[in-house]
Amino acid sequence: MKMAAQAAGLFATYDIPDFFCELLNRGKDIPPPGLQLVRDRLAHFGLAELRRRAAAVEAQFYRLGITFTVYSDREAIDRVLPFDVIPRVLTATEWDHVERGVQQRVRAINLFLHDIYHDRHILNDGVVPHELVLGNANYCQAMVGLDVPGGVYVHINGTDLVRDRDGRFLVLEDNARTPSGVSYVLEDRQMMLRLMPDLARGLNIRPVDEYGPRLHRALAEVAPMGVDNPQVVLLSPGIYNAAYFEHVFLAREMGIPLVEGRDLMVEDGRVYMRTVAGPRPVHSIYRRLNDDFLDPQVFNPDSMLGVPGLVDAYRRGNVTLANAIGTGVADDKAVYAYMPRIIRYYLDEEPILTNVETHICAEREGLDYTLANIERLVVKPVGESGGYGLLIGPHATQAELDEFRALLRANPANYISQPVISLSVSPTLCPAGVEARHVDLRPFAVTGRDTWVLPGGLSRVALRKGSLVVNSSQGGGSKDTWVLAS
Amino acid sequence: MTQVSVVFPAPVMPGLRNLLSRYAESTMWLARYMERIENLARLIEVTSTSVSATNMDAGWDSVIRINADEGLFFQRHGSASERSVVAFYITDSDNPDSIVSMARYARENARVLRPLISTEMWMHLNVFTRWVMELGPDDVGAGYLSTLCTRLKQDCQTHFGITEGTLYRDQAWLFYILGKNLERADQITRLIDIKYHTLLPSGVGVGSDIDMSQWTSVLRSAAAYHAFRRVLPEGMTPANIVGFLLKNDGFPRSLSTSLRSVYSVLGSLAGEYRLRHCAPIIERLEELRVTLVEQTVEDIIMRGLHEYMDWIQRELRQIQNEIAHAFWPPAIAVQPVGPGRMEQVQD
Numbered sequence: 001m002k003m004a005a006q007a008a009g010l011f012a013t014y015d016i017p018d019f020f021c022e023l024l025n026r027g028k029d030i031p032p033p034g035l036q037l038v039r040d041r042l043a044h045f046g047l048a049e050l051r052r053r054a055a056a057v058e059a060q061f062y063r064l065g066i067t068f069t070v071y072s073d074r075e076a077i078d079r080v081l082p083f084d085v086i087p088r089v090l091t092a093t094e095w096d097h098v099e100r101g102v103q104q105r106v107r108a109i110n111l112f113l114h115d116i117y118h119d120r121h122i123l124n125d126g127v128v129p130h131e132l133v134l135g136n137a138n139y140c141q142a143m144v145g146l147d148v149p150g151g152v153y154v155h156i157n158g159t160d161l162v163r164d165r166d167g168r169f170l171v172l173e174d175n176a177r178t179p180s181g182v183s184y185v186l187e188d189r190q191m192m193l194r195l196m197p198d199l200a201r202g203l204n205i206r207p208v209d210e211y212g213p214r215l216h217r218a219l220a221e222v223a224p225m226g227v228d229n230p231q232v233v234l235l236s237p238g239i240y241n242a243a244y245f246e247h248v249f250l251a252r253e254m255g256i257p258l259v260e261g262r263d264l265m266v267e268d269g270r271v272y273m274r275t276v277a278g279p280r281p282v283h284s285i286y287r288r289l290n291d292d293f294l295d296p297q298v299f300n301p302d303s304m305l306g307v308p309g310l311v312d313a314y315r316r317g318n319v320t321l322a323n324a325i326g327t328g329v330a331d332d333k334a335v336y337a338y339m340p341r342i343i344r345y346y347l348d349e350e351p352i353l354t355n356v357e358t359h360i361c362a363e364r365e366g367l368d369y370t371l372a373n374i375e376r377l378v379v380k381p382v383g384e385s386g387g388y389g390l391l392i393g394p395h396a397t398q399a400e401l402d403e404f405r406a407l408l409r410a411n412p413a414n415y416i417s418q419p420v421i422s423l424s425v426s427p428t429l430c431p432a433g434v435e436a437r438h439v440d441l442r443p444f445a446v447t448g449r450d451t452w453v454l455p456g457g458l459s460r461v462a463l464r465k466g467s468l469v470v471n472s473s474q475g476g477g478s479k480d481t482w483v484l485a486s
Numbered sequence: 487m488t489q490v491s492v493v494f495p496a497p498v499m500p501g502l503r504n505l506l507s508r509y510a511e512s513t514m515w516l517a518r519y520m521e522r523i524e525n526l527a528r529l530i531e532v533t534s535t536s537v538s539a540t541n542m543d544a545g546w547d548s549v550i551r552i553n554a555d556e557g558l559f560f561q562r563h564g565s566a567s568e569r570s571v572v573a574f575y576i577t578d579s580d581n582p583d584s585i586v587s588m589a590r591y592a593r594e595n596a597r598v599l600r601p602l603i604s605t606e607m608w609m610h611l612n613v614f615t616r617w618v619m620e621l622g623p624d625d626v627g628a629g630y631l632s633t634l635c636t637r638l639k640q641d642c643q644t645h646f647g648i649t650e651g652t653l654y655r656d657q658a659w660l661f662y663i664l665g666k667n668l669e670r671a672d673q674i675t676r677l678i679d680i681k682y683h684t685l686l687p688s689g690v691g692v693g694s695d696i697d698m699s700q701w702t703s704v705l706r707s708a709a710a711y712h713a714f715r716r717v718l719p720e721g722m723t724p725a726n727i728v729g730f731l732l733k734n735d736g737f738p739r740s741l742s743t744s745l746r747s748v749y750s751v752l753g754s755l756a757g758e759y760r761l762r763h764c765a766p767i768i769e770r771l772e773e774l775r776v777t778l779v780e781q782t783v784e785d786i787i788m789r790g791l792h793e794y795m796d797w798i799q800r801e802l803r804q805i806q807n808e809i810a811h812a813f814w815p816p817a818i819a820v821q822p823v824g825p826g827r828m829e830q831v832q833d
Contacts, residue, residue: 063609239597251601258601263506275504276657276813277761 009043010050010434011427017436020167020424022088027167032091034203034484041199042086047433053195054085054429060191081184082477084428085196088439088459095206095483098161098169098443099453101353104343106157106445109176109330111346113153116329117143127345128338132362133329140291140326142298142311148324149222150449155322156215156286157445158182158458161353163424170356170421172440174339176331177323178288181458181478182444183249186211188480204485206455211444212253215286218448219254222320223283230283233259233273237289237305247288254286261289266309269316284320291325333382333416334360356421362413370417371408374401377417379408392468394420423468426479428461438462440470441481456481505657507814509602512595513658514809517665519592523585524642525673526553526575529707531635534568534628536703546571552680553583568628576626576634579619585638589618604652607645614641657759660751664809667751671744672802674731677707679795685724701727713737728791729783741798745775748805763812767805774801 016025023039031039042050061083090098115122116133123130133139158179160172189208193200216232223230236247238260251258263273264282272279287294293303295310313319329335335342337358343351359366359377370377379391391404408415425436443457459479460470470476529552533545547566550559555574558581563570578584593615600608618638625634646666653659684700701722705711714722714730714737734740749771756764777794786794 063613239594244597248600257506257509259506260508263508273504274507274814276507276510276661276755277504277759280504 010045010047011039011043014427014434015436017425018165019422019436019438020163020165021436022090022163022424022426022439023086024427032484034486035089035091037203038087038089038199038482042427045199050085050429050434054083057083057085057191057195060195061187082463083184083188083191084437084461084463084477084479085192086427086429086434087192087196087199087480087482088426088441089482089484090456092484092486094169095455097352098441099455101169101171101351102157102159102443102445102453103451104347104349104352105159105171105174105339106154106447106451108339108343108346109157109174109327110151110153110447112342113324113327113330114148114151115346117326118145122342122345125345127341128335132334132338136329136332136335138291138326138328138332140329142315143324143326146315147317149224149317149320152222152322152447153324153327154330155218155222155324155447157447158442159353159445161441161443162356162421163441165422167424169353169441171336171339171353172356173333173336174331175442176327178290179442179444180243180246180288181442181460182211182454183246184478185444185454185456185458185481186249186253188478192480200482203482206483206485208454208456211446211454212250212255214452214454215250215446216254216256218446218452219284219286219320219322221448222322224317224320227283231273231281232256232284232286233264233282235259235261235264235285235287235289235307237261237293241288243288250286256286261293261303261305261307264307264310266307266313269309269313269318271307271310271313271319282319284322286322291328294321294325333380334362334413337416356418359417361408361415361417366417367408367412370415371405374405374408374417376420378420379404379415379417381414382416392420420468426459426461428463428479430463430465435465437465438468438470439479455483505661509599509658510661511810511814512598513602513661514665514668516592516595516599517662518669519588519595520642520645521666521669522673523588523592524639525669526583526585526588527635527638527642528709529677530572530575531632531639532703532707534572534631534635536699536706548680548684549575552676554676555581555583558583572626572631573623577621577623586618586621589615599658602654602658604648606648606652610641610645610648614645617641657755657761660754660759661813663747664751667744667747668802668806670739671741671748672799674708674739674741674744675795675798675802677704678728678731679792679799681707682724682728682791685727698722705731708739710737710739725783725787728787732786733778733783742775742778745771745778749775761813767808767812770801770805770808774798 011024014024019025020027023035023042026035061081112122116139120133122128123133154176156179158175158181160175161169162172163169186208219232220230223232232254233256234247234251234254236244236251236258238244241247247258257263257273259273259282265272265274265279267279271282271285273282289305292300293305295306295308295312296303297308298311299306310319310321311325314321314325336355337360340351340355343349359369361367361370370379373393374391375393375396377393379393381389391400393401396404423438423440426439427434428437430437439459439461441457441459444454446452446454459481460476461479462468462470463477529549533549536545546568549571550556550566553575559566559571559574562578562580563574574581574584576585579586579590581587593611596603596608596611621634624630649662653662681704685704701724702711704727705714708731710731713734714727717734717736718726718730730737730740732741735742735746737743749768752764752768752771755761756768781789
């Protein structure tokens with residue numbers, strides 16, 4: 001279907017597929033004025049002008065070193081996350097829905113984690129199977145019976161959302177461990193305002209730059225009781241980590257030291273950082289290190305990245321870790337299937353954001369359904385992240401389907417399946433012109449005394465035509481997400 | 487559009503008062519590497535102009551000796567020609583003392599410091615390092631060498647300027663100044679030590695043009711030519727040149743100026759920031775400064791210039807080691823980025 005005549009120009013050749021398009025095809029709804037304005041302005045840009053600006057953006061990112069770093073033999077190779085200059089715009093009403101939904105979900109996740117590490121009511125009441133939680137690789141014995149400040153386990157949460165053919169938001173997965181990507185949200189915005197000021201002018205776009213102060217405040221709020229001026233630090237695996245840029249970015253936004261494991265030490269159950277003035281106490285740690293690496297005394301004994309004694313200090317309540325240890329059990333793809341029931345159980349509310357329909361292959365029914373309908377389903381291993389090891393039925397060859405059927409039969413508990421969602425698209429600058437590409441959305445929620453959701457979030461775009469995989473490690477890019485204030 | 491931020495209570499910035507040991511170390515090395523690159527670029531440029539006026543390849547060996555690289559260099563090259571020395575010191579990434587290697591170490595230290603340094607500092611270093619890493623044999627040919635060295639020097643000076651204008655004035659700044667001045671002190675003593683003999687009459691042509699051009703080239707290698715002219719318009723003698731480079735309190739790269747900066751920085755670390763362990767380092771430095779003040783340059787030369795330069799360099803290494811020991815003690819010693827010649831164990 002070609003665009004109607006009024007939105008010619010840049011979009012003259014835009015071939016809107018039969019999907020919900022964030023900018024150009026919102027079904028029967030009349031697009032709100034802000035959205036129309038963006039689209040009319042874009043239409044007048046012209047392809048050459050848009051390309052010129054896109055090139056300027058990329059050069060700027062490269063100079064600034066807003067990059068993934070890939071270390072090969074001895075060279076550091078900086079790769080820029082592809083950025084698309086056409087923003088993804090959300091209305092105030094849409095955002096209100098997403099924000100409330102995310103807050104509800106974070107509340108439920110925190111109550112769930114507290115429960116499974118204490119009285120296990122939800123297991124004993126038969127709402128979630130015992131073995132699914134207690135036998136989960138991410139369930140952490142060291143957390144059993146431990147009270148964390150404010151009952152907050154997940155201080156930083158990323159909820160991956162997609163929109164279906166009707167524009168309905170669906171939760172694809174929760175990221176309750178160390179979700180990444182928020183630095184791109186802030187940098188993308190900076191870049192857009194610098195290079196596309198004429199596109200943004202006069203639109204009432206919700207700002208994103210309070211993320212740093214909000215996060216710092218939340219981390220200070222959950223510091224151990226009785227500490228007046230808590231020292232907050234960000235614990236990073238170091239410059240060789242692919243996300244080092246983001247660690248730097250967040251440390252700077254919060255005005256706190258970025259430390260590595262070797263900068264910290266534990267003495268008498270208290271954590272200190274090594275400074276030129278000698279050891280100085282640390283109270284709250286935003287750790288960007290996986291559970292396994294945190295403390296060689298408790299987890300992986302070979303870890304050089306962690307801090308010996310950290311978990312002991314944590315268990316004594318002398319330091320707060322954000323996120324808490326053992327939160328991975330809540331964002332597990334198998335537990336995800338139970339999330340609507342978890343929300344109802346703790347909050348006695350209907351989920352504001354619904355799940356994608358999910359079949360749990362650990363259950364007989366789910367496995368049978370998946371095997372019978374595999375060519376129409378997406379099959380995902382429950383432990384993996386980053387879009388690895390999944391099967392997209394409609395795109396798979398017969399051999400791949402057979403291989404996955406065998407995998408499913410051999411180890412059904414390792415898989416869930418979902419119908420293929422007709423993901424929404426957003427116009428994107430591609431080599432051949434402006435084309436439709438699938439997008440998702442990862443809003444970030446910060447929880448201290450209460451939960452605040454960064455207006456917008458990371459819109460990831462699958463740059464390959466027809467691709468549904470938006471992960472940056474697999475050819476995805478990002479877009480600035482504009483939330484209109486009214 | 488509206489970009490109004492919510493106002494929060496005054497942010498707590500506890501990190502600024504207590505500099506991480508690892509940051510202190512990297513700050514110091516960042517400054518040292520950039521200073522070293524600038525000095526090396528200047529030395530190469532001056533050597534190329536002064537030798538081309540006389541003998542094609544004589545003089546290039548002194549660049550190697552100033553950097554104490556005889557071992558590595560002659561393993562890889564038969565003789566010290568312009569071509570081999572320039573390649574070795576600018577584009578050879580297997581030589582840890584080459585500009586491309588040092589630029590990389592500087593950037594890796596800056597990468598560690600990114601939470602601390604300004605975006606402008608990082609951006610400039612990032613672009614600079616990428617440019618240096620892409621230099622090929624064509625860029626360092628004789629016709630381009632002077633332009634290239636000028637750009638290298640200018641980029642270092644741009645770095646120092648951006649740093650001066652944007653780096654927050656706390657302990658990190660002090661460690662940066664410390665690194666820069668220790669490096670300058672080291673460089674000037676190396677230069678004097680190796681070049682002094684070229685100032686001396688060689689039997690023939692005393693007072694001839696050749697002598698004069700050697701003398702100017704030594705001054706130019708230390709960016710001291712015009713300053714020297716201003717202070718001693720008539721007094722171009724070997725002793726005066728050495729005296730100026732060692733003892734002149736107004737010249738920014740003289741040994742006495744560098745030591746004075748180091749002294750004042752250590753005083754601030756001990757005073758304003760109440761850092762312990764400064765006293766023995768300050769004491770050692772005072773001793774060094776006294777020997778410089780109490781002797782005339784004639785005394786120094788008479789007693790043996792080489793021995794004195796050697797002693798100063800050993801003392802400087804000792805100071806560097808004591809700083810490391812005081813502020814990033816061995817128990818927590820982190821591997822600094824890059825195997826520069828003065829790291830950790832100095833001898």
